[in-house]
Ligand SMILES: Cc1cc2nc3c(=O)[nH]c(=O)nc-3n(C[C@H](O)[C@H](O)[C@H](O)COP(=O)(O)O)c2cc1C
Ligand code: SF4
């Protein structure tokens with residue numbers, strides 16, 4: 102079952118031929134509240150990482166207010182994640198159509214797509230798609246004589262992972278440093294330029310047209326249990342067939358790994374799996390083989406579905422080095438507002454580097470875990486937790502490799 | 517430094533499409549950088565003077581975002597991803613090749629001004645690792661052979677290459 106990457110449509114003519122822009126016609130015949138109800142029924146959860154129920158998020162927007170905004174989060178900077186880029190390349194109009202429906206549902210007349218600065222090509226694809234949609238009267242004033250007006254602007258970021266955090270993203274659109282805001286107030290009440298704002302991921306929004314056309318019930322029937330629908334997984338690491346896959350939630354990892362990814366490349370052995378982007382705890386190969394790819398199963402295995410950025414780690418990769426690379430990333434990307442994050446990410450990076458170079462001490466392992474414990478839940482945004490959780494899981498699950506380094510004899514690093 | 521008229525003209529265009537002067541800032545800095553590959557203090561001061569955005573705010577934004585280069589870069593600005601998937605796919609060896617071929621270290625510019633090299637975090641293209649970005653173009657699934665051919669091709673182009 103495929104929804105997002107079922108048919109590839111680079112231009113608007115192809116998209117329309119494939120049934121595109123029928124969902125907005127149906128949406129305009131419905132009341133905004135009915136659309137929100139339909140999305141609630143679908144059980145669609147945000148695909149950006151946090152998994153917040155989409156219909157519920159939309160229902161927080163006050164119906165009577167003016168100056169409301171819809172913002173699409175296309176920052177996609179979490180290591181291991183490259184699904185939104187694929188979606189924009191292969192099906193850009195599904196995102197625009199989803200945005201038109203979402204905007205109509207919440208009563209927003211202005212929309213933004215915030216895209217990471219490096220995606221210059223994808224920003225041009227979106228500009229072209231917007232131009233095509235305007236020419237067909239799907240965007241602009243009084244869309245298809247519905248009385249509803251909506252315009253979309255593309256804003257390019259400039260290299261900052263933290264701008265994927267939704268309030269940092271709003272700051273960035275406003276032309277400021279990308280530093281997350283204190284919450285409350287939540288963006289649904291005070292968001293972009295002070296107006297009520299919904300922020301959704303590319304994949305979340307691109308799913309909406311299907312839900313409107315086929316009904317929330319049909320969507321909720323796909324997947325497993327409370328994890329409804331399909332999800333994009335971007336898979337990297339030495340498997341035979343890395344890339345972006347759309348699969349039904351609830352698919353066993355083992356099936357996905359063996360049948361779709363083709364298993365490991367010749368000469369490689371599976372050691373560990375990061376199922377949902379660099380911020381989530383790691384699974385050992387043995388643990389991974391037991392999970393199904395959905396919110397509940399991954400949560401009960403102590404990790405998360407996250408963004409679906411799956412990184413496959415082979416036996417030859419030293420886990421101390423892997424964790425150090427991630428710690429260096431989070432330290433580099435911390436916006437510096439909160440002391441536990443700014444200092445903690447730096448300390449952890451330093452400790453790991455020392456261990457990696459064979460200069461670590463036994464107590465460093467507990468120190469790193471303790472710093473991580475103390476970073477959690479104490480900061481303005483979850484970036485601190487996004488390093489803390491992996492630190493604890495990597496050290497606990499692969500302690501042997503850390504001890505090799507302490508003893509100066511890691512067989513995987515000829516350092 | 518970029519011609520002031522050019523900056524002013526672009527500023528007026530973008531400002532007319534924006535909510536307020538401050539919200540033009542990221543796009544303006546991209547525009548200035550596209551011309552020369554980096555942003556000078558004078559450009560930033562000029563932008564502040566026409567937009568009335570305090571210079572301190574322009575500076576804060578310029579230094580916060582890593583894509584803005586505040587030092588001269590080469591005509592071909594090479595950015596190599598250092599995050600996990602690219603690392604596992606051999607990025608460190610590719611970095612060494614670039615350093616050897618160009619006789620520069622990470623963070624430097626070649627004396628002829630043709631190349632500069634910098635390491636960056638995940639470029640959102642991990643499935644085709646290792647990934648290198650040169651100016652605005654992604655080069656995916658890189659290996660030693662492809663990299664050497666690419667560097668050679670770029671060296672042979674003359675200095676008038678548009679970025
Ligand atoms: C440090 C950090 C980085 C994030 N990066 C992204 C991102 O690149 N893309 C994204 O959609 N969400 C990202 N998020 C999650 C957003 O804050 C937000 O939850 C999401 O965009 C909401 O959309 P959704 O409900 O459709 O998932 C990030 C969160 C944090 C804390
Ligand atoms: S947790 Fe880190 S990244 Fe998030 S606001 Fe605080 S300092 Fe910034």
Ligand code: FES
Pocket residue numbers: 180181182597598599600601602603637638639640641642645647
């Ligand atoms: S790790 Fe290099 S592109 Fe993601």
